[in-house]
Amino acid sequence: MIKFSSIVNENSKDTFKVGLDIHGVIDSMPEFFSFLSESIIKNGGEVHIITGGEWTQKLENELRSYNIHWTHKFSVYDFLLNSGADNLGEIEFPDGTKQVKFDDVLWDRTKGDYCKDNNINLHLDDTLIYNNYFSTPFARLWSHSNKPKSSHKSVRHLD
Numbered sequence: 001m002i003k004f005s006s007i008v009n010e011n012s013k014d015t016f017k018v019g020l021d022i023h024g025v026i027d028s029m030p031e032f033f034s035f036l037s038e039s040i041i042k043n044g045g046e047v048h049i050i051t052g053g054e055w056t057q058k059l060e061n062e063l064r065s066y067n068i069h070w071t072h073k074f075s076v077y078d079f080l081l082n083s084g085a086d087n088l089g090e091i092e093f094p095d096g097t098k099q100v101k102f103d104d105v106l107w108d109r110t111k112g113d114y115c116k117d118n119n120i121n122l123h124l125d126d127t128l129i130y131n132n133y134f135s136t137p138f139a140r141l142w143s144h145s146n147k148p149k150s151s152h153k154s155v156r157h158l159d
């Protein structure tokens, strides 16, 4: 019989990696994710901030104002912009933000691809459709407590 303590000790050689979405996840429960992100890193794990939108200084300042800790960052938008993916025009979000438009499937699968490529143990997101493209563990966070979805969301992602 294998002792539980030896399983734990063996597994502890692995680096645990958690992926966190920002909008609808970190920004909806900032105090919790401040605690969680700091705890993971203090215990030798990695926190990957995995966001759809462009990574800007404003976004980083927002994360710092929540006292979020991270070891890695990834922006779907920046990745696609630099990947040479076809530019399909412009998309405007309900909050007025304008971005280059990319193929919907390409957009929706990029977080899943990143998590697979980087062996993310668990990714937390509020956009359920991304789960269709995940082959690593994905958990959907319902944090809106019956309030309307925020205006940053693409109309495709309002379910």
Ligand SMILES: [Mg+2]
Pocket: 021, 022, 023, 024, 025, 125, 126, 127
């Ligand atoms: Mg989100």
